[in-house]
Amino acid sequence: MLKPKGGKAHRDGFYLHGGNPADPVSSGCVKAMDNDVFAHVRTLTGTGGSVRFCVGSACPPSVATIVAARAAVESAAKAIFSAFGR
Numbered sequence: 001m002l003k004p005k006g007g008k009a010h011r012d013g014f015y016l017h018g019g020n021p022a023d024p025v026s027s028g029c030v031k032a033m034d035n036d037v038f039a040h041v042r043t044l045t046g047t048g049g050s051v052r053f054c055v056g057s058a059c060p061p062s063v064a065t066i067v068a069a070r071a072a073v074e075s076a077a078k079a080i081f082s083a084f085g086r
Contacts, residue, residue, distance in 0.1 A: 030055075 003009050030053075032038065044051045054063060 041051070046052070054060070
């Protein structure tokens with residue numbers, strides 16, 4: 001994150017939790033605006049009990065590549081299923 005007087009600060013050790021979507025700010029946390037995400041998060045094993053995640057421009061280029069590839073596969077699968085009436 002950008003510091004008010006210039007430069008960048010690295011922040012980590014956040015927790016992901018549900019909450020009131022009307023209150024988007026939680027100190028030291030990342031709030032999931034939809035609690036349905038937790039069913040998926042609970043299936044992740046991570047490394048040493050920690051699951052790393054990144055947001056936006058803080059993500060390494062490899063993450064953007066993986067996300068784009070997954071979106072392409074999902075789009076192709078939908079097109080195939082649609083073509084066969086499923």
